[in-house]
Structure formats: structure tokens, C-alpha cells
Amino acid sequence: MTKQTETRVLLQDIPVSRQPDASIAVVGSPNSGKSTLFNRLTGLRQRIGNYPGVTVERHIGTLKTDNQKIELVDLPGTHGLSAHSLEEHITVDVVLGRIAGTQPPDGILAVVDATNLYQGLYLVQQLLELELPVLVALTMSDAAEASGLKIDIEALSARLSGVRICPVVATTGKGINDLRNALVELPGQPAPAPSESWPELSSAARELAVSATVPLRPAEIERLLIDGPIGANKHVLDCLGENAEAEVQRVREQLFGFEPPLAMEARVRYAWVREVLTEVQNQVPVFYSWRSRLRSWINQPIPGTIGLFIVMAIVFQAVFAWATPVMDLIDNVTAILGSMVSNQLGGGALSSLVSDGVIAGVGSVVIFLPQIIILFLFIILLEDSGYLARAAYLMDRAMRSVGLSGQSIIPMISSFACAVPGIMATRVIPNRRDRIATIIAAPFMTCSARLPVYALLIAAFVPPRDIGFLNLQGLVLFALYMFGIIAGVLTALLIRKTALRGPKPPFALMLPEFRRPNIQTVLLQLYARAKIFLYRAGTVIFAVAVVVWALSYYPRANDIDPALTANQAAAVQLEQSWLGRAGKFVEPVFEPLGWDWRVSSAVIAGFPAREVVVAVMGTIYAVGDEADESTLSARLKSATWPDGRQVFTLPMVLGLLIFYACCLQCAATLAVIRRETGGWRWPAFAWLYMTSIGYFGALLVYQLGS
Amino acid sequence: MDNNCRVLSSLKRGQKAVIAAVDPSDxxxxxxxxxxLVEGAEVELAxxxxxxxxxxxxxxxxxISLRxxxxxxxxxxxxxxxD
Known part of the structure; x- marks a missing residue:
């Protein structure tokens, strides 16, 4: 099965540098509070996934005690060991020890939401059959108490083969010390007896295990019996010795008769869970609080849908309005630093490298850190509060009309931050056609790297007029975001109607209770994101800024008219530099769009990573006539063609914005599309498709507008 | 309408019911x-x-949301x- 191999490659990519004493896998249903608990246990001692959004990568953290180092592996949430999506496959393969080159874990930390024991215990039953030591963390025990729910921990433990159960409140840290101590003692403990919920299945698996040629865990044979010889289960069948196929078939018929095995598993296991629940909990949790009031309000179709649009509009408005003061500050600091350096170092090449290359180039990208932090803050808050799942539910009908399901909404919303984690978040989508259509649509969403270009051009060319309580600049930004959404949705529709025709995908979604996001978890994710952004500014963008500076500084012009001012001389120099020549060479291609050679050079330089464009403009416009102006946006406004016409006219700026809204200028996105679709076919298509739409869109706007 | 044999999609907002039978062929x-969502589970349309x-x-x-x-x-x- 192709899914299987993909999973293996992904996890092998992750280097394991330190040797811990033991490794414990953290397994739980989605929204069981698993990631919050993981963060609480490991704090900053973790190699956190690079991206916020859904937990798709393997997050590894360390739990250190006086003489031991235990590794915790945070796995994607799953409802059971019968995997349906790529994410669930990762979890199942790790706990079954099927990942090539890695050891199976030494123990399992099962995370169960105290307010949702019903689904949690279904998973725990399956985990008890892994023949690994198991510890249960009962999260959200405060919410359970507040809703009047009482759980008899001892009775529950007795029904779960005596495994230890630690009630915790991950958000406040209550019970964490007990859990930490229990975790340290976990590796090496005897594995619990299998749950008594389905004795026929357990004993059948154990009987088959006797004849196996290599040691197999009963849980692996159970999966073979229930899910059949598909995927990795084929390997289990091969290990069972000769004639195993007929024997397995006989056992399956005996166990399940004519019933679908998966349905039978659900019936048997949930019947057992209901029986246990009547013994260990006093009632079904009922939420009489702001949560239930909020939920019942959002549950009304019309207010819920209007609310969704208001939330999104506020997010984009905030990104533009709140960040301005900090951005102005960074802008001024950059300008002051630049002039200080050139005053100190005098004229020469070094001074130019530092002030025009490094400070102007990197500074013009770092300035967008406040906006990026605000955007990510909102996305993380929406995700962690449980609102994104609501959005998927509210948008399902609309998404269905374009051949997708509500599940595609979460990757798309994550793509507003960055398409890379957005595309990785498509792993929760079980249907492959659906998943690829979402992957191709995701890069159309306005990512944080487009924001610098949008922000620069809007700030320079859209007047900051107020329309009602909204600002015109904010509105234009909102319109660009809407444009990205519409383009993405139409693309998905086109693909689903042509290359990926198929039946409408199913939809089932868990809707978690609203909860207050945990500050620590939010800050950890924001910190990781800011680090990546600054790291890129310090490496890739720094390097590009230096290269672009060198291309614009050399070769030096010899015969510059001494009558010219310093800036005019610099403009002549720029025009005959390597960069100027390259820009002039491609100018005919972009001239129909109204771009002069300087804009063309910046666009070309931006193909590996689009945020570089602003850095390149920062460098190019740091010299020449426009350099009299102090900020980049003012310099853009004063840029002219040789005949004195303004370069940045309204049609040209609109075209440039359209170009950026479409064009796939991001090597990282192409790489992740290749990885997630398993080949170059889709990334090549996406690049050609998006670049041509961008080019012809800009052409159309400019030609019609002029 | 026969009140004792209906499908899940016909519930009204706030109405509770117990799943009586599921056809698992799909x-x-x-x-x-x-x-x-198995026989015996109590559900409410929220x-x-x-x-x-x-x-x-x-x-x-x-x-849990379903179409x-x-x-x-x-x-x-x-x-x-x-209600």
C-alpha cells in the first residue's frame, strides 16, 4: 500500500541524535488534551514540530530525572488502531513497532479526556493488547468535576487490567508530579493483561501467535484478523508460517461470521465501554457554562455562519492594524542603523555591503515579524480553542459544492500562516483525491510570506482612509485574502471535475467542547514559529541579500560623469551592474505587465522564496535617485521609467498584487507537495499552473487598467 | 409518523434517541x-x-458531526x- 511506504520515509527522515534510556509513546484521541499535556511534561526540552496547526510531525521531548532520561514521543491523535488516514497510520505504525530503523516504544502513555471516557476507553482497550506497559493520564479532570461528573478511579483501573491511572489538569499542572513519577517507573514494568472485553479475539490471536516464525504481538494479529491482510498486515500474515492464510480465514469466519469485522469490533468494544461506564461514572457530563451557551449560539446555522465571517475579518484587520506601531519602530531603527553604518564606514564597498545589502535587505523582511506573530497567534488560538473544527463543520456544505469536504478547511486555514504546515495538515483527510485537491488549492491561500509584499504595496499605494469602522488598507488586504480563497476553491473544483473525478467524500468530524487555550502551549508554538522566521531571515534571506548586493555593486562603472550627484552616479552604476543587465535581459517578458527592470529582477530573485522580493527591492532601491527618500515605500512611489513616467501606477500595482496572490514562488512548498504526493507530477503542475495564472492575471489587469 | 422506528437524520433539535439498528455494509x-455510533448508544441532536x-x-x-x-x-x- 502506498500510504505505508510514505509513512516510513517520513519518519526515517527524522534524525535521532541522543540515546535516551527509554522511549514512551504518547497516544490519545484527537482533542484529548494530549499536546497540552506533552508540553506540560517536557516544556522547552523538546524538538517541537516546525509548524503550528495540527500535530502532524513526530514531536519528541525529554523527561529528565536524577539518573534517567526518558524520551516522550507525541503521536498524532487517533480514535483506534484501525487506521483510516495517513496521520493515524503514523501512530499505529509507531506503537506496533513497524517503523523501519526505530525500536518499538518501551511503554505507552494513554491520554484520555475525563469528559469523553466513552471514546477514550475504546482506544485504551486496544492499547492494552500491545503487550507493553501502559499508564493512563486522565486529562481535564477539572472540567469533569465542574460538569458534575465523578469518576471512580479505582474501579476504572480494576476494569483496565489494573493499569495505573493519573488524573491531571494539564493547563494548571495539577497531578503532573504524580504522573511524572509514574512515567519514570513505567518502562520495564510488566505489560497488563489484555482487556476482558473480547476474550474470543484475544485468545484467537494468542493461538495464532504460537505458530509464528518471528515473535509477533497479539495486537498485530488482532489487526490482521479485523482489518484483513491489507497494508502492513500482509507482513504479519507472512510471519505466521505456512498455511496461515487458510487458517486466518477460518478464524475470521468463526469470529465474525458474515458481519463486517470492524463493525463487530465497534459493537463489542463499545458495549463493554458502556458497561464499564455505568460502574465508574455517575452521569454523562453536562456542561452548564459559557461553553454550552457559546456552543448553542454557534449551533444556530445563521449566527454561526455570520460569526465565522466576523472572526476571519477581525483576524485580518488585526494583522494589519495592530502590527503597525511595532513595524514603524523596526523601520525607523533599520533606517537609522543604515545611515549610522554608512557614516562610520565612509564610502567603500564594505560600507555599501553592510548598509545597502545586509541592513536594508534583512531589515525589510524582519519588519514583518509583528504581523506574522499576530497571524500565527490567531490561528493557534482558533485551533486550540476548538473553533477550527466548528469552522470545518459550518463550511462543509459550501466545501461540498466544490467537491471537497469540511475537513479541507483546517489545512486551508493553516495555509494562511504557511502552506507547508497546511499541506502537512491534509494528512487528516482520508480520501486521496480530496487530499490532493486540497494540497493544490492550499498554496493559493495568502501565506505569511505574501504578507510583506502585500503590506508594502498597500501601505505605499492605498490611501489609509476610513470606511465606517474599517480601514481601506485593511479592506484591500481582506479582498486579496478573499481572492486567494476563491482562486483556491475554483482550482479544487477544476481538479475534482477533471483529473481527480470521483465520488463525493464522506464526512465525520468530532466537535470538541470549547476550551480556553493554554498560554504555555500557545507561547511555545509562537516561539517555534518566530524562531523559524528569524532563522530564515538570518540565513537564506541574508545570503540572498548579500548576493543581490554583489550583483548590483559589480562590475564597477569606470566613466561616470563627475557632474552627477552621488545618487545619480549610483543609479548609473546599478543600471550597468550584473543585476541591472539581468533585469534588462528579462524586461521584455515583464514589460507588458508594466514592470521595469528593477521590479523584474526582484521577482526573478524571489522564485526560491517569495519574501526575498521585499529584501531585494530594499537593496535595489537603496541606491539611485529614489534613495533620497528614507523608507522603502516612499522610494517605490518616486520610482520612474527613463521617460519620467511613474513605474508604480495603480494598474501596475494591482497587477503585481495579483501576480503575488497566484504565483507559487516557494521552494519549500514545492518540496512538501512532492513529499506528500510522492512524485514531481503534482508540484510541477502546481508551479506551471499558478505561475501562468499570475502572469496572465497581471497582464490582464495592467492592460485593461492603462 | 411511527415514533418508535425512525432514522437519526429525522431527529429534531434537542431530541434524544437510542440507536436501535445499524446497517454496517457500507x-x-x-x-x-x-x-x-453503535446500537445502544444514546444520541441527541444538538x-x-x-x-x-x-x-x-x-x-x-x-x-460528532454527520451529514x-x-x-x-x-x-x-x-x-x-x-422542545
């Missing part, structure tokens, strides 16, 4: 069963999105009437 339905689809059900205190066409595979018997 793999999609089997998937829903692994989420806990709301619906624009146009009445998809629907949100409460199942032992947790929320109408999927909810039709579950036969329920009424527990009490809604």
Missing part, C-alpha cells in the same frame, strides 16, 4: 461505528449547519420528545 458506516446539513449530535457528552445522508443509515428509537 465501509463509511463502519468507520462511524468505531467512533461510537444543532445543524446552514441548510440543516451537516448535523451535530451529542454522544456521551462529546460532539444527513450518513445519518440515514442509523435507525433510532425515541427516548423523549424535543
Amino acid at each position: 465501509p463509511q458506516v463502519q468507520r462511524l461505528m468505531t467512533l461510537g 444543532g445543524a449547519a446552514l441548510g440543516g446539513d451537516p448535523m451535530e449530535f451529542r454522544l456521551f457528552g462529546c460532539g 444527513q445522508e450518513q445519518a440515514r443509515h442509523f435507525t433510532v428509537s425515541s427516548l423523549e420528545s424535543g
Whole structure:
């Protein structure tokens, strides 16, 4: 099965540098509070996934005690060991020890939401059959108490083969010390007896295990019996010795008769869970609080849908309005630093490298850190509060009309931050056609790297007029975001109607209770994101800024008219530099769009990573006539063609914005599309498709507008 | 309408019912069963999105959303009437 191999490659990519004493896998249903608990246990001692959004990568953290180092592996949430999506496959393969080159874990930390024991215990039953030591963390025990729910921990433990159960409140840290101590003692403990919920299945698996040629865990044979010889289960069948196929078939018929095995598993296991629940909990949790009031309000179709649009509009408005003061500050600091350096170092090449290359180039990208932090803050808050799942539910009908399901909404919303984690978040989508259509649509969403270009051009060319309580600049930004959404949705529709025709995908979604996001978890994710952004500014963008500076500084012009001012001389120099020549060479291609050679050079330089464009403009416009102006946006406004016409006219700026809204200028996105679709076919298509739409869109706007 | 034999999608907002029978031939339905929608489970219709689809059900205190066409595979018997 192709899914299987993909999973293996992904996890092998992750280097394991330190040797811990033991490794414990953290397994739980989605929204069981698993990631919050993981963060609480490991704090900053973790190699956190690079991206916020859904937990798709393997997050590894360390739990250190006086003489031991235990590794915790945070796995994607799953409802059971019968995997349906790529994410669930990762979890199942790790706990079954099927990942090539890695050891199976030494123990399992099962995370169960105290307010949702019903689904949690279904998973725990399956985990008890892994023949690994198991510890249960009962999260959200405060919410359970507040809703009047009482759980008899001892009775529950007795029904779960005596495994230890630690009630915790991950958000406040209550019970964490007990859990930490229990975790340290976990590796090496005897594995619990299998749950008594389905004795026929357990004993059948154990009987088959006797004849196996290599040691197999009963849980692996159970999966073979229930899910059949598909995927990795084929390997289990091969290990069972000769004639195993007929024997397995006989056992399956005996166990399940004519019933679908998966349905039978659900019936048997949930019947057992209901029986246990009547013994260990006093009632079904009922939420009489702001949560239930909020939920019942959002549950009304019309207010819920209007609310969704208001939330999104506020997010984009905030990104533009709140960040301005900090951005102005960074802008001024950059300008002051630049002039200080050139005053100190005098004229020469070094001074130019530092002030025009490094400070102007990197500074013009770092300035967008406040906006990026605000955007990510909102996305993380929406995700962690449980609102994104609501959005998927509210948008399902609309998404269905374009051949997708509500599940595609979460990757798309994550793509507003960055398409890379957005595309990785498509792993929760079980249907492959659906998943690829979402992957191709995701890069159309306005990512944080487009924001610098949008922000620069809007700030320079859209007047900051107020329309009602909204600002015109904010509105234009909102319109660009809407444009990205519409383009993405139409693309998905086109693909689903042509290359990926198929039946409408199913939809089932868990809707978690609203909860207050945990500050620590939010800050950890924001910190990781800011680090990546600054790291890129310090490496890739720094390097590009230096290269672009060198291309614009050399070769030096010899015969510059001494009558010219310093800036005019610099403009002549720029025009005959390597960069100027390259820009002039491609100018005919972009001239129909109204771009002069300087804009063309910046666009070309931006193909590996689009945020570089602003850095390149920062460098190019740091010299020449426009350099009299102090900020980049003012310099853009004063840029002219040789005949004195303004370069940045309204049609040209609109075209440039359209170009950026479409064009796939991001090597990282192409790489992740290749990885997630398993080949170059889709990334090549996406690049050609998006670049041509961008080019012809800009052409159309400019030609019609002029 | 016969109040004792209806499908899940015909519930009204706030109405509770117990799942009486599930036809598991469709793999999609089997998937829903692994989420806990099996015979004997008590469900309540908590709301619906624009146009009445998809629907949100409460199942032992947790929320699960289904489309109408999927909810039709579950036969329920009424527990009490809604508001």
C-alpha cells in the first residue's frame, strides 16, 4: 500500500541524535488534551514540530530525572488502531513497532479526556493488547468535576487490567508530579493483561501467535484478523508460517461470521465501554457554562455562519492594524542603523555591503515579524480553542459544492500562516483525491510570506482612509485574502471535475467542547514559529541579500560623469551592474505587465522564496535617485521609467498584487507537495499552473487598467 | 409518523434517541461505528449547519458531526420528545 511506504520515509527522515534510556509513546484521541499535556511534561526540552496547526510531525521531548532520561514521543491523535488516514497510520505504525530503523516504544502513555471516557476507553482497550506497559493520564479532570461528573478511579483501573491511572489538569499542572513519577517507573514494568472485553479475539490471536516464525504481538494479529491482510498486515500474515492464510480465514469466519469485522469490533468494544461506564461514572457530563451557551449560539446555522465571517475579518484587520506601531519602530531603527553604518564606514564597498545589502535587505523582511506573530497567534488560538473544527463543520456544505469536504478547511486555514504546515495538515483527510485537491488549492491561500509584499504595496499605494469602522488598507488586504480563497476553491473544483473525478467524500468530524487555550502551549508554538522566521531571515534571506548586493555593486562603472550627484552616479552604476543587465535581459517578458527592470529582477530573485522580493527591492532601491527618500515605500512611489513616467501606477500595482496572490514562488512548498504526493507530477503542475495564472492575471489587469 | 422506528437524520433539535439498528455494509458506516455510533448508544441532536446539513449530535457528552445522508443509515428509537 502506498500510504505505508510514505509513512516510513517520513519518519526515517527524522534524525535521532541522543540515546535516551527509554522511549514512551504518547497516544490519545484527537482533542484529548494530549499536546497540552506533552508540553506540560517536557516544556522547552523538546524538538517541537516546525509548524503550528495540527500535530502532524513526530514531536519528541525529554523527561529528565536524577539518573534517567526518558524520551516522550507525541503521536498524532487517533480514535483506534484501525487506521483510516495517513496521520493515524503514523501512530499505529509507531506503537506496533513497524517503523523501519526505530525500536518499538518501551511503554505507552494513554491520554484520555475525563469528559469523553466513552471514546477514550475504546482506544485504551486496544492499547492494552500491545503487550507493553501502559499508564493512563486522565486529562481535564477539572472540567469533569465542574460538569458534575465523578469518576471512580479505582474501579476504572480494576476494569483496565489494573493499569495505573493519573488524573491531571494539564493547563494548571495539577497531578503532573504524580504522573511524572509514574512515567519514570513505567518502562520495564510488566505489560497488563489484555482487556476482558473480547476474550474470543484475544485468545484467537494468542493461538495464532504460537505458530509464528518471528515473535509477533497479539495486537498485530488482532489487526490482521479485523482489518484483513491489507497494508502492513500482509507482513504479519507472512510471519505466521505456512498455511496461515487458510487458517486466518477460518478464524475470521468463526469470529465474525458474515458481519463486517470492524463493525463487530465497534459493537463489542463499545458495549463493554458502556458497561464499564455505568460502574465508574455517575452521569454523562453536562456542561452548564459559557461553553454550552457559546456552543448553542454557534449551533444556530445563521449566527454561526455570520460569526465565522466576523472572526476571519477581525483576524485580518488585526494583522494589519495592530502590527503597525511595532513595524514603524523596526523601520525607523533599520533606517537609522543604515545611515549610522554608512557614516562610520565612509564610502567603500564594505560600507555599501553592510548598509545597502545586509541592513536594508534583512531589515525589510524582519519588519514583518509583528504581523506574522499576530497571524500565527490567531490561528493557534482558533485551533486550540476548538473553533477550527466548528469552522470545518459550518463550511462543509459550501466545501461540498466544490467537491471537497469540511475537513479541507483546517489545512486551508493553516495555509494562511504557511502552506507547508497546511499541506502537512491534509494528512487528516482520508480520501486521496480530496487530499490532493486540497494540497493544490492550499498554496493559493495568502501565506505569511505574501504578507510583506502585500503590506508594502498597500501601505505605499492605498490611501489609509476610513470606511465606517474599517480601514481601506485593511479592506484591500481582506479582498486579496478573499481572492486567494476563491482562486483556491475554483482550482479544487477544476481538479475534482477533471483529473481527480470521483465520488463525493464522506464526512465525520468530532466537535470538541470549547476550551480556553493554554498560554504555555500557545507561547511555545509562537516561539517555534518566530524562531523559524528569524532563522530564515538570518540565513537564506541574508545570503540572498548579500548576493543581490554583489550583483548590483559589480562590475564597477569606470566613466561616470563627475557632474552627477552621488545618487545619480549610483543609479548609473546599478543600471550597468550584473543585476541591472539581468533585469534588462528579462524586461521584455515583464514589460507588458508594466514592470521595469528593477521590479523584474526582484521577482526573478524571489522564485526560491517569495519574501526575498521585499529584501531585494530594499537593496535595489537603496541606491539611485529614489534613495533620497528614507523608507522603502516612499522610494517605490518616486520610482520612474527613463521617460519620467511613474513605474508604480495603480494598474501596475494591482497587477503585481495579483501576480503575488497566484504565483507559487516557494521552494519549500514545492518540496512538501512532492513529499506528500510522492512524485514531481503534482508540484510541477502546481508551479506551471499558478505561475501562468499570475502572469496572465497581471497582464490582464495592467492592460485593461492603462 | 411511527415514533418508535425512525432514522437519526429525522431527529429534531434537542431530541434524544437510542440507536436501535445499524446497517454496517457500507465501509463509511463502519468507520462511524468505531467512533461510537453503535446500537445502544444514546444520541441527541444538538444543532445543524446552514441548510440543516451537516448535523451535530451529542454522544456521551462529546460532539460528532454527520451529514444527513450518513445519518440515514442509523435507525433510532425515541427516548423523549424535543422542545
